[in-house]
Structure formats: C-alpha cells, structure tokens
Amino acid sequence: MARFVLTRLVQSLAALAILSVVVFVLARATGDPLHLILPMSASEEDFANARKYLGLDRPYVEQYFSFVGRALTGDFGTSLRARRPVGELIAQRLPNSLRLAAFAMTVSLLIAFPLGVLAAVWKGTGVDRAAQIVAVLGQSLPTFWIAIVLIEVVAGRLQWLPAGGIGGLSSYVLPGFTLGWFVVAGMMRLLRSGMLEVLDSEYVKLARVKGVVEPRVVWVHALKNALIPVVTFAGIYFSILVTTAIVVETVFAWPGLGRLAYEAISSRDFPVIQAVVLTTAAIVAVVNLSVDCVYALIDPRIRYAR
Amino acid sequence: MSADAAGGGAVAGAIPAAPARRRMGLRGRRLPVVSLAIIGVFVLAAIFANVLSPGDPEEQSLRNRFTPPVWEERGTWKHVLGTDRLGRDLLSRIIWGSRVSLTAGVLTVLLATAVGAGVGLVAGYHGGRVDTVLMRITDATMSFPVILLALILAVTIGPSFINVVIAIAVILWARYARVIRGQVLTLMELDFITQARIAGASASRIILRHLFPNTLNTLVVLTTLQVGYVIIVEASLSFLGAGIPPPTPAWGSMISEGRDFITSAWWVSFFPGLAILLVVLAFNLLGDWLRDTLDPKLRQL
Numbered sequence: 001m002a003r004f005v006l007t008r009l010v011q012s013l014a015a016l017a018i019l020s021v022v023v024f025v026l027a028r029a030t031g032d033p034l035h036l037i038l039p040m041s042a043s044e045e046d047f048a049n050a051r052k053y054l055g056l057d058r059p060y061v062e063q064y065f066s067f068v069g070r071a072l073t074g075d076f077g078t079s080l081r082a083r084r085p086v087g088e089l090i091a092q093r094l095p096n097s098l099r100l101a102a103f104a105m106t107v108s109l110l111i112a113f114p115l116g117v118l119a120a121v122w123k124g125t126g127v128d129r130a131a132q133i134v135a136v137l138g139q140s141l142p143t144f145w146i147a148i149v150l151i152e153v154v155a156g157r158l159q160w161l162p163a164g165g166i167g168g169l170s171s172y173v174l175p176g177f178t179l180g181w182f183v184v185a186g187m188m189r190l191l192r193s194g195m196l197e198v199l200d201s202e203y204v205k206l207a208r209v210k211g212v213v214e215p216r217v218v219w220v221h222a223l224k225n226a227l228i229p230v231v232t233f234a235g236i237y238f239s240i241l242v243t244t245a246i247v248v249e250t251v252f253a254w255p256g257l258g259r260l261a262y263e264a265i266s267s268r269d270f271p272v273i274q275a276v277v278l279t280t281a282a283i284v285a286v287v288n289l290s291v292d293c294v295y296a297l298i299d300p301r302i303r304y305a306r
Numbered sequence: 307m308s309a310d311a312a313g314g315g316a317v318a319g320a321i322p323a324a325p326a327r328r329r330m331g332l333r334g335r336r337l338p339v340v341s342l343a344i345i346g347v348f349v350l351a352a353i354f355a356n357v358l359s360p361g362d363p364e365e366q367s368l369r370n371r372f373t374p375p376v377w378e379e380r381g382t383w384k385h386v387l388g389t390d391r392l393g394r395d396l397l398s399r400i401i402w403g404s405r406v407s408l409t410a411g412v413l414t415v416l417l418a419t420a421v422g423a424g425v426g427l428v429a430g431y432h433g434g435r436v437d438t439v440l441m442r443i444t445d446a447t448m449s450f451p452v453i454l455l456a457l458i459l460a461v462t463i464g465p466s467f468i469n470v471v472i473a474i475a476v477i478l479w480a481r482y483a484r485v486i487r488g489q490v491l492t493l494m495e496l497d498f499i500t501q502a503r504i505a506g507a508s509a510s511r512i513i514l515r516h517l518f519p520n521t522l523n524t525l526v527v528l529t530t531l532q533v534g535y536v537i538i539v540e541a542s543l544s545f546l547g548a549g550i551p552p553p554t555p556a557w558g559s560m561i562s563e564g565r566d567f568i569t570s571a572w573w574v575s576f577f578p579g580l581a582i583l584l585v586v587l588a589f590n591l592l593g594d595w596l597r598d599t600l601d602p603k604l605r606q607l
Binding site: 011015141142145146148156236239247265277 | 582
C-alpha cells in the first residue's frame with residue numbers, strides 16, 4: 001500500500017512539473033503585459049525600467065526556475081494589475097471557492113444518492129423516469145444559461161434569493177445548485193447502473209435468502225459495492241466542478257478563484273494566471289491522489305494490479 | 307486515476323457477448339426518433355443557413371432593436387423570434403449559429419478521436435514503458451481544466467474558431483486514450499491477436515486491422531456523447547468572450563450579449579440557450595441509445 005501511494009505521489013508531482021512548464025510558456029506567450037500596465041504615454045525608458053523592475057528582462061529559463069523556487073514557498077510574485085502579492089489574492093479567493101465547491105458537492109451528494117439508489121430499486125417507475133430526466137437535463141443545460149435564467153427568475157422576478165456576490169447561506173443556493181447539477185447528473189447515472197448490476201448479483205440474493213431486511217440489503221449490502229465506480233469517477237467530477245466554477249463564479253460575481261482566473265486572463269495578469277492554474281491543478285492532483293488511495297483501500301484488486 | 311482498471315474489467319466481460327449483439331443489430335431497439343429529428347433539423351439549418359435564414363444575421367437596424375418575438379405584443383412576423391440590442395434578427399442568427407456550433411463540435415471531436423484513439427491503441431499494444439509514459443501524459447492532460455486552458459490559449463493566440471477547436475481537442479483526446487487503451491489491453495489477451503502475431507503480422511497491421519475495428523463501437527458511442535459536451539464548452543468560451551469573436555453569430559456570445567437586458571428583453575438570451583439545450587440533449591440521448599445498443603458495458607461513460 002505504501003508503495004502504491006508513493007508511486008502515485010511521484011506521478012502527480014511529475015504531472016504538476018510538466019504543467020508548470022506549460023503554464024509558464026503559455027503565460028509568456030500572451031503578449032507583452034507592459035502594454036497593459038503602463039500608460040499610453042510611457043517612453044521606451046519607462047518600459048525598460050518596468051521590465052527590469054519586474055524581472056522580465058532575464059532569460060526565460062532563469063525566470064522559470066526562480067518562479068518555481070518561489071512558488072514552492074507560496075510566493076507567486078506580484079499581480080501586475082492589482083499590484084499586490086499574488087499569494088495574498090489567492091489566499092483571499094481560495095476559501096470562497098472551496099466553500100462554494102463544498103456546498104455544491106454536499107447538495108449533489110444529497111440529491112444524487114437517494115435518487116440514484118431509488119431509481120435502480122424502483123426501475124421503470126415515475127421516480128426512475130424523473131431521475132433520468134434530471135440526469136439528462138443536467139448534462140445538456142449550458143451552465144451559464146441556466147445561471148442567467150435563475151438569476152432573472154428566482155432573484156429578479158421572485159426576489160427570493162440574492163442575485164450574486166457572497167453573503168449568508170442564501171447567497172450559496174443559486175451558484176451552488178447551478179454548479180452541482182452537472183455532477184448530480186453524472187453521479188446519479190453511475191449509481192443507478194451500479195445498483196442495477198449489484199442488485200442482480202448472487203451475494204445480494206443470498207443476503208435476502210438469509211432474511212436480511214430489504215432496506216438493509218439495498219442501503220448497506222448493495223450500495224457498498226455500487227459505490228466503487230462512483231469513487232473512481234469522483235476525481236473526474238471534481239475537476240469538472242473546478243472547470244464549471246469558472247463560468248458560475250463569473251456569472252454570479254462570486255469572489256472565488258474561478259473569477260480571479262477570468263479577470264487575470266482578460267487583463268493578461270500572468271503571475272496571477274500561473275498561480276491560479278497551478279493552485280487549481282495542485283488541488284485536483286491532491287483530490288485525485290486521495291481518491292486513488294481510497295479506491296485502493298476499498299478494492300484490493302487495484303493495489304496488486306500495479 | 308484508476309478508471310482504466312474498472313473499465314478494463316467491464317470490457318473483458320463484453321467480449322464473449324459480441325456475436326449475439328451483432329446478430330440483433332440495430333433493429334433490436336426502437337430508433338430515438340426525436341433526437342434524430344432534432345439533430346437533422348439543426349444539421350439542415352447549418353448546411354443551408356444561407357437559404358433558410360429569413361434575413362442577414364449581421365444586418366443591424368437600430369430602429370428595430372429589441373423587437374419581441376411574434377406572439378408578444380409589438381412582435382412582427384418579420385422577426386419571428388425578435389431582435390437583439392442592435393436590431394439583428396434572432397432567428398437568422400440562431401440558424402447561422404448552428405453552423406458554428408455544429409462544425410466546432412464535430413471537428414473538435416474528430417480531432418480528439420483521431421489523436422486519442424491513436425495514443426490508446428499504441429499504448430495498449432506496446433505496453434511497458436511506452437504505455438507508462440503515454441498514460442502519464444494522458445493523466446496530466448485529464449487533470450487540466452478544459453476551460454482554463456482554452457481561456458489561456460484564446461488570450462495567447464487570440465480568440466478564433468480554429469483556436470477554440472484546438473484548445474478543446476488538446477484536452478479532450480485524453481478521455482478517448484484512456485478508454486481505448488483499457489479496451490486494447492483486454493483485446494491483447496485474446497487468442498486472435500496471438501494468432502496474428504504468430505502468423506507474422508506487423509505491429510501496424512495488428513493495430514489497424516485487428517485492434518482498431520474492435521474499438522469502433524466504443525469510439526462511435528464516445529464520439530456522439532462528446533459532441534454535446536464540446537458544444538457546451540464552445541458556447542461557454544464564447545460566453546466568456548474567449549470563443550468565436552463577434553460579429554460571427556455564435557450561440558454562447560449571443561447569450562452573453564443578452565445578459566444585461568434579461569429583464570427587459572428576455573428573448574435575446576433565452577432562444578440561443580434553448581437551441582444549445584435542444585442540440586446537446588439530442589446528442590446525449592442519441593449517444594445513450596447508441597451505447598445501450600452497441601456497447602451496454604460502457605454504461606458509466
């Protein structure tokens with residue numbers, strides 16, 4: 001087990017290293033950021049000074065290594081636009097994003113679990129059909145569109161909930177649901193098909209024959225094994241959540257990492273771009289790593305296969 | 307991620323059942339008529355946009371701005387779905403927009419399929435170090451949020467149709483590579499590959515003539531399911547201003563243009579969104595149907 005975790009850890013680190021190079025190169029290719037931060041009237045000399053001050057005149061390789069070295073200590077340089085340490089910006093925005101993601105994930109789990117299990121148990125009934133509709137709509141609705149419609153109807157016309165920004169629990173509802181729906185759809189489908197398969201298996205029949213009460217058969221015996229594919233895909237769902245968050249945070253004016261990324265990209269603020277992308281990738285990597293470990297713990301076949 | 311382990315196991319069970327499925331063919335199930343009809347309508351609209359479109363999608367007429375759809379008060383038959391902020395006819399823009407969305411969707415998916423299937427076949431066939439390296443690259447790619455990369459690329463090289471296609475395909479291929487590799491790994495255990503080897507078939511012959519045809523069903527299912535996803539990502543990018551640049555009518559940017567007027571002119575944002583919903587829904591339902599028909603063991607995709 002220790003070996004498995006170690007191997008996966010090294011692989012994740014390697015992936016992050018490759019990513020840091022890609023991000024660095026791409027960020028440098030976005031054009032000269034000085035054109036955006038200096039006034040139109042700036043002279044050649046001003047440009048040269050600014051370049052020197054920001055360290056943009058040094059060779060790229062040197063810039064890269066000093067970037068990595070400092071990034072490891074949490075120092076991502078200074079935002080070109082906000083003129084503040086990038087680490088500070090991230091530290092300020094990250095908790096908001098994590099809170100929203102946690103809320104969305106909780107809502108998704110609360111909806112997806114009962115719905116997925118019941119759809120399988122009551123296959124072909126109204127519940128099953130309703131679940132299928134929720135699932136297929138979740139995968140087909142453009143997030144940004146449903147966000148606008150919700151803002152207009154629920155926040156605008158009905159005035160039930162705030163339209164954007166971060167505040168009390170009520171401000172989480174609209175962005176949280178918008179963000180969570182896509183995940184609900186995928187998870188519910190996985191759970192339903194997993195349950196259908198498991199409910200048909202020998203050991204579930206044995207449990208029934210032994211006289212285990214039906215709710216226990218479904219929610220304990222069957223669900224345990226139907227969970228395996230859900231755990232496998234949990235990592236993928238998380239990165240989908242992170243991606244969707246960029247759009248959702250932008251529409252709902254949510255002061256999170258996704259919105260920060262959007263703002264940074266539109267103003268070519270590349271220290272911020274680098275930091276956001278790497279932070280996001282690191283979070284995704286950590287989540288994937290833990291998912292793999294959980295997976296190896298509950299399913300011994302994985303441990304020995306590698 | 308360990309998706310391949312689960313996928314591999316599932317596919318292994320699928321192989322012996324293959325002849326029975328083939329005999330039943332596509333006729334064993336009812337065709338998804340509604341999905342096919344919706345896709346058909348949008349494909350026709352995309353191909354014959356210049357004939358079907360009632361007006362010029364880029365022609366502005368400030369006097370007619372924010373004309374509501376025909377069934378509302380003030381609506382006219384001249385602009386069935388109303389007009390936008392610049393008085394452009396929404397129906398015409400949606401029809402021309404279907405050309406952009408469908409081409410982007412199909413082109414991206416084809417590109418991703420070609421690269422992903424190639425990588426998956428090679429990795430699965432060679433195994434060992436080749437497999438390890440290719441799969442690590444695949445993992446790294448998969449952990450990268452698509453929209454983030456597309457946004458960076460859009461700002462780097464500038465927003466354009468081709469850049470959107472490339473940006474999405476650069477990430478999307480990894481999904482194909484994973485699934486196809488898992489399938490190839492189980493195929494490699496089967497006798498017909500060993501026999502082909504003994505008969506002296508070259509690596510490229512085994513990959514192209516023996517392995518590739520056996521992954522076709524999966525590829526068709528995956529491709530159909532991904533078209534909808536790509537259309538949504540493309541629309542999201544256009545919505546964020548990093549997709550297809552104006553004045554080309556793209557559904558995503560149309561929604562974004564109407565966003566500020568949602569209270570006074572809901573139709574500007576509503577109809578392009580409805581178009582996206584219909585197309586993506588149709589592709590997803592068709593993909594589900596294909597999967598259930600061709601490859602029931604792929605249920606989790």
